[in-house]
Amino acid sequence: MLEEIVFKIGGEQGQGLDSTADTFATVINRLGYWVYYYKTFQSRIKGGHTDFTIRLGRERVLAAVPRVHVLAAVDQESIDLLSGELVENGLLLADAHFKPTAPSGTDLIAFDMTGIARELGNPIYRGMIAIGASAALLGIPLDGFKQYVAERFRRRSEDIVQANWSALERGAEEAMKLAGSRTFHMAPPPAEAGERILIAGNEAMTLGAMAAGCRAVFAYPITPASEVLETATKYFPRIGGLAVQMEDELSALAACVGANFAGVRAMTATSGPGISLMQENLGWAGICEIPVVVIDTQRGGPSTGMPTKVEQSDLFALTLGGHGEAPRIVLAPGTIDQAYGDAALAFNLADNYHCPVLIASDLGLAHWKASVPPFKATDVQIDRGPLANTDELVNLGRDVFQRYARTPSGVSPRSFPGQPHGQYLASGAEHGPTGKVTENAANRRYMMDRRLSRQSGTLMLGGEPVAGVEYRGDDKPEVLLISYGSTIGAVWEAATLLRADGMRVGVAQIRVIQPLPVRDLQALIDGAGHTFVIEHNALGQLAFLMRGHGVHGRVGSILKYDGTLFLADEVAGRIKDALLSEGATAAG
Amino acid sequence: MLEEIVFKIGGEQGQGLDSTADTFATVINRLGYWVYYYKTFQSRIKGGHTDFTIRLGRERVLAAVPRVHVLAAVDQESIDLLSGELVENGLLLADAHFKPTAPSGTDLIAFDMTGIARELGNPIYRGMIAIGASAALLGIPLDGFKQYVAERFRRRSEDIVQANWSALERGAEEAMKLAGSRTFHMAPPPAEAGERILIAGNEAMTLGAMAAGCRAVFAYPITPASEVLETATKYFPRIGGLAVQMEDELSALAACVGANFAGVRAMTATSGPGISLMQENLGWAGICEIPVVVIDTQRGGPSTGMPTKVEQSDLFALTLGGHGEAPRIVLAPGTIDQAYGDAALAFNLADNYHCPVLIASDLGLAHWKASVPPFKATDVQIDRGPLANTDELVNLGRDVFQRYARTPSGVSPRSFPGQPHGQYLASGAEHGPTGKVTENAANRRYMMDRRLSRQSGTLMLGGEPVAGVEYRGDDKPEVLLISYGSTIGAVWEAATLLRADGMRVGVAQIRVIQPLPVRDLQALIDGAGHTFVIEHNALGQLAFLMRGHGVHGRVGSILKYDGTLFLADEVAGRIKDALLSEGATAAG
Amino acid sequence: MTTQQPAYKISDYRTDESSWWCPGCGDFGVLAALQKAVMELAIAPENVAIVAGIGCSGKIGNYINSYNIHTTHGRTMPVALGVKLANRELTVIAAGGDGDGYAIGMGHFVHALRRNPNITYVVMDNQIYGLTKGQVSPTSMEGFETRSTPAGSIEHPIRPLQMAIATGATFVAQGFSSKQKQLVEIFKQAITHRGFSLVNTISPCVTFNKVNTYDYFKTELTDLETIAGYDPTNRTMAIETLMAHHERVTGIIYRKPESVPFEDRLPGFRADGLATRPLELNEREFDQIVMSYR
Amino acid sequence: MTTQQPAYKISDYRTDESSWWCPGCGDFGVLAALQKAVMELAIAPENVAIVAGIGCSGKIGNYINSYNIHTTHGRTMPVALGVKLANRELTVIAAGGDGDGYAIGMGHFVHALRRNPNITYVVMDNQIYGLTKGQVSPTSMEGFETRSTPAGSIEHPIRPLQMAIATGATFVAQGFSSKQKQLVEIFKQAITHRGFSLVNTISPCVTFNKVNTYDYFKTELTDLETIAGYDPTNRTMAIETLMAHHERVTGIIYRKPESVPFEDRLPGFRADGLATRPLELNEREFDQIVMSYR
Ligand SMILES: Cc1ncc(C[n+]2csc(CCOP(=O)(O)OP(=O)(O)O)c2C)c(N)n1
Numbered sequence A, B: 001m002l003e004e005i006v007f008k009i010g011g012e013q014g015q016g017l018d019s020t021a022d023t024f025a026t027v028i029n030r031l032g033y034w035v036y037y038y039k040t041f042q043s044r045i046k047g048g049h050t051d052f053t054i055r056l057g058r059e060r061v062l063a064a065v066p067r068v069h070v071l072a073a074v075d076q077e078s079i080d081l082l083s084g085e086l087v088e089n090g091l092l093l094a095d096a097h098f099k100p101t102a103p104s105g106t107d108l109i110a111f112d113m114t115g116i117a118r119e120l121g122n123p124i125y126r127g128m129i130a131i132g133a134s135a136a137l138l139g140i141p142l143d144g145f146k147q148y149v150a151e152r153f154r155r156r157s158e159d160i161v162q163a164n165w166s167a168l169e170r171g172a173e174e175a176m177k178l179a180g181s182r183t184f185h186m187a188p189p190p191a192e193a194g195e196r197i198l199i200a201g202n203e204a205m206t207l208g209a210m211a212a213g214c215r216a217v218f219a220y221p222i223t224p225a226s227e228v229l230e231t232a233t234k235y236f237p238r239i240g241g242l243a244v245q246m247e248d249e250l251s252a253l254a255a256c257v258g259a260n261f262a263g264v265r266a267m268t269a270t271s272g273p274g275i276s277l278m279q280e281n282l283g284w285a286g287i288c289e290i291p292v293v294v295i296d297t298q299r300g301g302p303s304t305g306m307p308t309k310v311e312q313s314d315l316f317a318l319t320l321g322g323h324g325e326a327p328r329i330v331l332a333p334g335t336i337d338q339a340y341g342d343a344a345l346a347f348n349l350a351d352n353y354h355c356p357v358l359i360a361s362d363l364g365l366a367h368w369k370a371s372v373p374p375f376k377a378t379d380v381q382i383d384r385g386p387l388a389n390t391d392e393l394v395n396l397g398r399d400v401f402q403r404y405a406r407t408p409s410g411v412s413p414r415s416f417p418g419q420p421h422g423q424y425l426a427s428g429a430e431h432g433p434t435g436k437v438t439e440n441a442a443n444r445r446y447m448m449d450r451r452l453s454r455q456s457g458t459l460m461l462g463g464e465p466v467a468g469v470e471y472r473g474d475d476k477p478e479v480l481l482i483s484y485g486s487t488i489g490a491v492w493e494a495a496t497l498l499r500a501d502g503m504r505v506g507v508a509q510i511r512v513i514q515p516l517p518v519r520d521l522q523a524l525i526d527g528a529g530h531t532f533v534i535e536h537n538a539l540g541q542l543a544f545l546m547r548g549h550g551v552h553g554r555v556g557s558i559l560k561y562d563g564t565l566f567l568a569d570e571v572a573g574r575i576k577d578a579l580l581s582e583g584a585t586a587a588g
Numbered sequence C, D: 001m002t003t004q005q006p007a008y009k010i011s012d013y014r015t016d017e018s019s020w021w022c023p024g025c026g027d028f029g030v031l032a033a034l035q036k037a038v039m040e041l042a043i044a045p046e047n048v049a050i051v052a053g054i055g056c057s058g059k060i061g062n063y064i065n066s067y068n069i070h071t072t073h074g075r076t077m078p079v080a081l082g083v084k085l086a087n088r089e090l091t092v093i094a095a096g097g098d099g100d101g102y103a104i105g106m107g108h109f110v111h112a113l114r115r116n117p118n119i120t121y122v123v124m125d126n127q128i129y130g131l132t133k134g135q136v137s138p139t140s141m142e143g144f145e146t147r148s149t150p151a152g153s154i155e156h157p158i159r160p161l162q163m164a165i166a167t168g169a170t171f172v173a174q175g176f177s178s179k180q181k182q183l184v185e186i187f188k189q190a191i192t193h194r195g196f197s198l199v200n201t202i203s204p205c206v207t208f209n210k211v212n213t214y215d216y217f218k219t220e221l222t223d224l225e226t227i228a229g230y231d232p233t234n235r236t237m238a239i240e241t242l243m244a245h246h247e248r249v250t251g252i253i254y255r256k257p258e259s260v261p262f263e264d265r266l267p268g269f270r271a272d273g274l275a276t277r278p279l280e281l282n283e284r285e286f287d288q289i290v291m292s293y294r
């Protein structure tokens, strides 16, 4: 009985593999297993290789793995590319129809799926046959699949339900016939499993924003961020909100700033090229002290780069990318639930700090799905920060309201168009307390200090600090691993592997990239033997920023920038190598 | 007899003060003095205060100073704003016409210039009267002025020449009458003085580019960079080149990249907002390995900021501003002759490193004029870097040319449209040796390493290293001052002041911001007692980059970001304060 | 947000900002007419949002007592869209120069036309770049000598009015800064038009444009009211008249009576200002959406 | 650079790139017609520069054996201008999608029209965003349901042809990817036209656009050659015909015979390719310029 199992299906793009994989993942999640579901794809629409991996466990799983139990291959290329990932005794499932040849060391389970599908009346049943076969090979009962099929197709016709059931059963039968005792046996789902949803980061962030009162999304399509706009177009109109596809990223951010100026929580979502284009308007929002939220779904850069590959190479652009010096806060969720929470947090921070809040998402977080307990609207508190009071404004009278009044916090109440006597000028040129443009030197010093104070120290919300770094692991670790974004899943697992080798290991997940939690990081590094920063880029961007902000100590970088994902074994292996080459004693 | 003197003229914008100041500065330069000529102005066209300062010496002068000998004030505001800068016994020259009142501690020399001008037939002569008076008060003979006037107006009419001469003389007479023995006495110009030009950085860079074979400028107007385009429109058509005002900065850089792809050296010039807009295309040029030169004339940021004030706050944007990771080289000239040289150097580097070369200019360097020996075309060597040979291409045949071939240097010969069999695809998407798009992981690793290698180590040109830092000063200095851009002038002078206090001081001018000369800097810092980085920004950007790149040691920051200029006394004073508060012994 | 109808005074729309413009600048006339128009329409200062571009023209917001947002160069259109969709009860007026709107801002301009939100866009057209001291602009005439075209401009000037109509504009007008009465009337009609209104306003730059001066326009411009039978709801007539007069006309050139603004066509968008509504969600609705991901 | 006139074969313009497009994609027809056009015009592959945008359409450069530059999204126009001005002896062809050209690239498109450089611009119009998997585009029809407009598009589609003519275009045509013969002819005329040529090419997306299909266009399109007396040099007739047919025509819509390309009007610009000239300066001339700063 296995506690965890991995299923993979590969083939050509545009052949419907995604819906087969989706069905499989959805049912597995509903059964009560924890699912982590990811894919690789290419920057073309049809043709080109694609594959989908479903990792399922009785405990939470959060990373890619190269240990596949069953690989369903729809073409020979998938076999050639992917069979190396099979575990010992791994099973290769294929349609005999395309005359698959399997490399040595893999166990081929091939039968004529297309033929059976035709027998059942439609080649479309091939997918369900593959699912039935795969479930059988993995040792998962068919009941859950049947129930799902029934739910989904009953409204259409009972015949379709029956045909799908037959497909599942035939697939399972044929596979069992061929596999015999070679099948795997997944342990049943944990008994206490509550309901969970299976959702990707883009959708989770859109829902988080919605729960936080975001009512407008202005965006321009781009892989892998488009789903934020697409999700918003689905749900926002239902709640009186709106989502508009703009003509480019310059206008997308500009419209968001306009909406926020007028009092509506608005956000945009983009990827690297869009972030580059937004640099000017980010500085503008910063100097105008207008809150705005921007999701950056990082992908392989620079320029068009590798748009369908994971990378975390926009940290510099997000933190330091604009001309001049303007405040920005940068958050970095690493899991689906963090994505939901951070989207909401971003709006509260924006409204309290009156500056852009950027979410450093990445392709892995945005696209891969994972099981999470259902989000609740009540998990989100809405905190709109300092607002001008309409009655007070009226009492104040004309020409008195100071939008940029000196306050101890450096943030002052804002008024919204429509509030009498709240009129002011929000300008990208340097200005005094009422917003009037001035080049006075003393005013300039104050305004610069005021704005930039937002990006130093610890973020506070409702009197509570916002955790910039989350530590999990052993006390006084020999090895401290620092990471962020979707890479954190592999790093957590790597820590487990290293611990299995007898090491004391800690993992620090950076949750706030700017203002970087310098003091906390320094304390962690000081308390650890060796520190490694693990990130998906070539320049070691987080490590660079840490040094720039004065963090010091023995800090190595583990980098990957070839478009493939960090895997836990790989991270653990590279850390062991690094320790050895440093002459340190890797315990165990 | 003074070795150095400062003249200032202040008044309202749009009243013709600039032409009076220009005349004065031009003549002083022709006389053989070294001139440093700067102004303050505001972001509006007419109205608002402006002033022009001409510092002249028998030795080279390169910075602003607050020690004015003669202040010519055209309105009361100028007196109020500027008379504090007068040296002891400084003279305040004003038109009695506007009934000037001078603060205590200044000596007012007021006579009715407007009246005299009317006598001479035109109020326009007021400027020349002020020049005559100022020259007299500074102890500079009128001959040079007369000669210039004659050269300039003789073609128009002898009467105009005579009237101007009278204006000069009458101004001088009246001033002498009132000043008596209180005038200054500037020593005569040095005898060995060769001819010099008086030119601003924008013009010097345009000429440098021209000498380097740049034949196309595509740009969009912006203060304080517009003069690059404007100078190019004047001269480029004469040499078969062209200068085109584009519709924005995105298109300006795009057109430059297009021209460079097709084999023509092209550049653009902009300021902060434009640099923000160019981030995407900079990354694109980087991944396509297409050379291109961009001048960034930094000004007060962020957004519109303080467009007429000095700042050096685009270093982050220039070095790290784009999404993803693409190569960029960043140069930082600090004087007019360096501006000329670096513009030419930029093209040679671009053609040898096949990536964008950015020039971190600033408002001070771009706009202020200084005396320099005339530029020679022969001072510039043109080095086009690796080019594909047409005959070899033809011999190679079709489909063989590898634009991105593996080479030891990571740079490979490029072909130009029109060369048979040189065809290739230049793409912003990741690609293999022939330019074909690929997502292969090993190729990706190589291509990333190849491109990013351009921005580490020391730049080489024609087998010689390009100096990344220039050191001037004492051996084993107690204090090391690091600076760049036009700020360097004040820092050099501050070093002299500190030395006068008995300190051993060194100044390191950073000439290459990226790749930062890490090793050289570390050696200098290691060899010095205390190090200070002096820069015009709030975040200490250069110091941050130094730390990011691993430079360590006891390094303090002296920052200014209020729109006013660093002055030598101020820099020296703040360094002494910093040393004292550090508990260090400031010698002297 | 309250719809009082007090009689406002022109001073209610003024700030105490000192002059950012040169004496005689055409922009003063645009400012005066705009203030007069909102006053006569009795729109409370707090319900006016001015979205201004970068340029001399863009400084118009400094002078108007209203909510003002001074954008980055060329981005007035999307900012104004954001403001309007956030609170459709506001009167949103975008204003900027010919460079701001027709050079760097051209793409946004076309897309604003296409969307047709209820926004008034005032282009203060001086056929030059004023603030950057006199370079060529997209409306500069061929042969016009500027700092950046010392040998004269070689580009065809843009034809914003024809272009707007061809692109589907629902309200297109042109005024002249020194023809106050007509300009006030144009602004009033533009503001009350239900949809996007382009008001190209000839606004001479007395400092840098020595060709297209007040005097020049006094003889160049034809008032559409003097053209017998001119019908601004006739698209073909509008285009032909513009062609015949090389766009040198003043008045309301084209208006589509049946225009429906963008915001009215947004799915689910309501009639009150989004900004004034509470942020809390209907929990049950949210739960339903969340559970659709099961 | 050498002007040989050999008889090229179609294979001379092909690369061995494998398919980036879905089977049946309209872009194949555009590619084939373009290759045929340059072949029939006997333009050597090395003298063709393709400047491609980002999108499915933008991958056209992968298939053509020529100099190819694949730009950032929306920036084909200025890149093409840079290439052309660097070497006017090249045949410069920009190609990209309707999103690339008319959404993010709209501003550049209008300014390219206005400048009129000798460039051919092929917009591969499928009324959808293909590469990003099916969002609305500026040419999508009102009511069109896409991933980003599940309730149907509420924006008026752009009218690129009318807009181009209104803006002063000197050559405007529209072709249909599956009408090869006409399309080849259009491309040939566009390439030989001395100035900017817009060729909007209807190029169905078989994967994401299930409305504007090959079949749809077979009945929708009117060939201008079938309109008796149609005169493509008559601007008013061109606009009226476009209006009457809602832009659903194919053929050469407008052409201005007296067009003078931008590069011919640049002061001091010479007839040979700038890229082929030596970089050294005339020293005396340079000294003179330098000494003017004395
Ligand atoms: C991105 C960017 N590019 C350039 C500038 C510089 N700039 C300021 S105003 C302006 C154009 C001014 O012309 P116009 O829009 O016609 O306004 P006017 O001053 O004539 O009223 C330019 C190019 C800028 N502020 N931002």
Ligand SMILES: Cc1ncc(C[n+]2csc(CCOP(=O)(O)OP(=O)(O)O)c2C)c(N)n1
Binding pocket: A220, A221, A222, A223, A249, A273, A274, A277, A304, D054, D055, D056, D057, D058, D073, D096, D097, D098, D099, D100, D101, D124, D126, D128, D129, D130, D131, D132, D137
């Ligand atoms: C700056 C930027 N924004 C967004 C994208 C994402 N993107 C790639 S192609 C494309 C549009 C595709 O539509 P179209 O131009 O019509 O080309 P098609 O794929 O339909 O041929 C977009 C938005 C990008 N690459 N760069």
Ligand code: SF4
Binding pocket: B045, B046, C020, C021, C022, C024, C025, C026, C027, C056, C057, C126, C130, C131, C204, C205, C206, C207, C208
């Ligand atoms: S420069 Fe021209 S546009 Fe600007 S304020 Fe002066 S007159 Fe007006």
Ligand code: SF4
Binding pocket: A045, A046, D020, D021, D022, D024, D025, D026, D027, D056, D057, D126, D130, D131, D204, D205, D206, D207, D208
């Ligand atoms: S998605 Fe559409 S446009 Fe893209 S290749 Fe496929 S059919 Fe062509």
Ligand SMILES: [Mg+2]
Binding pocket: C055, C097, C098, C099, C124, C125, C126, C127, C128, C129, C130, C137
């Ligand atoms: Mg203008």
Ligand SMILES: [Mg+2]
Binding pocket: D055, D097, D098, D099, D124, D125, D126, D127, D128, D129, D130, D137
């Ligand atoms: Mg398209």
